[in-house]
Amino acid sequence: MAPVPGVAPVAAAAGNRTMAAAGAILIYAVIIGFTDNFVKVIAAEGGLWQFHAIRSVMALALFAVAAPLLGLRLWPRNPRAVAARSLVHGTAMLFYFGSLAFLPVAVVAAGLFTAPIFVLLLSRFAFGEAIGPFRILAVALGFLGTLMVLDPGEGSLSPVLIAPVIGGFLYALGNIATRRWCAGESAETLVAGFFGMLGIYGVIGMAVLALAAPEVPGGAAGFVLRGWVWPSAGFMGWTFVQAAGSLLGILMMVKGYxxxxxxxxxxxxxxxxxxxxFWSWFLWGEMLGGRALLGIVLIVAAGALIAARSRA
Structure with missing residues (x-):
């Protein structure tokens, strides 16, 4: 990944607070795992673009209220770097959320979690960081687990299953940008930029669909093609849950990075x-098959091995 024009890559901060980062990201995982299970409820009547537009307005409104009370710094030190990072991460989330209407959250997340593989490859080949044979082996193990969770069958991946993997590559770029381009920015600045970019995407998407006027399937099948519809109380309520949960969760994730x-x-x-x-089972009674569960075990084992080698 080439540096953003006019933005010097930021050197790694002194020391790695690995366990603190782990705690912050675990909080993020618990929150996001819960809120993302309700996207399929939103998708039954609303559209992807309207969802992003309204959720971003809600999230930024919460930020506007909290900023003076908590002393948050929202304006970026380097607007171009924050905008570039927001563009990459925002695009990744379009692929992610677009898939949630059609696939279980754990399956979509598994596709997105090719991101650590891309992070290590980009760190090695674009920035010359040493990653070591054990971490390479662990990533291979995690990749095998990801394929088991995706379970393409018949030896091929459908476009719906490929979409989260594309999101994973873009997510990896955004994660590297968080550290290298935006190390001097506050976490709240980066989160505000992220939601702002998704809001812009939402408005553009609704405008394009209003002009194109495609035929929209009913229910969740029309999530990506559905433009503006008059939102119900349920849509607004669950979108607010998504906005507040995502705001807190992503803030913790950014702090971890x-x-x-x-x-x-x-x-x-x-x-x-x-x-x-867990949340899919707790909320909807959805159970993954034995193959998918084994894949998750392999993925978690790969993460533990990489963490152990990082501390070493």
Whole structure:
């Protein structure tokens, strides 16, 4: 990944607070695993673009209220770096949320969690960081687990299953950018930029759909193609839950990436897989098959091995 024009790559901060980063990202995983299970409820009547637009307005409004009370610094020190990072992470989330209407959260998260693989590859080949044979082996193990969770069958991946993997690559770019381009920014600045970019995407998407006027399937099948519809109380309520939960969760995730190198912090995000699977079972009674559960075990084991080697 080439540096953003006009933005010098930021050197790694002295020391890696690995365990503190792990704690912050675990909080993120528990919250996001819960809130993302309700996207399919939102998708039954609303659209992806309207969801992002309204959720961003809600999240930024919460920020506007909290900023003076908590002394938050929202304006970026380097607007171009924050905008570039927000663009990459925001695009990744379009692929992620677009898939949630059609697949279980744990399966979509598994596709997204090719990101640590891309983080390590980019860290090695783009920035020359040493990653070591044990971490390479662990990533291979995690990749095998990811394939088991995705369970393409028939030897091929459908476009719906590929979409979270594309999101994973973009997510990896955004995670590296968090540390290298935006190390001097506050976590709240980065989160505000993230929601602002998704809000812009939402408005653009609704405008394009209003002009194109495509035929929209009913229910969750029309999530990506559905433009503006008059929102119900249920849609607004669950979107607010998403906004507040995502705000807190992503804030914790950003703090985790600021406390440790991306190649270290990324492995702890694997905890979202068992968290998402637990909430899917607790809320909807959805159970993953034995193959998928074994895949999650392999992914978590890979994360533990990488964390151990990072501390060493």
């Amino acid at each position: 600021q406390m440790a190198e991306a190649s270290r912090a990324a492995v702890f995000e694997y905890t979202i897989l068992p968290c998402a699977a």
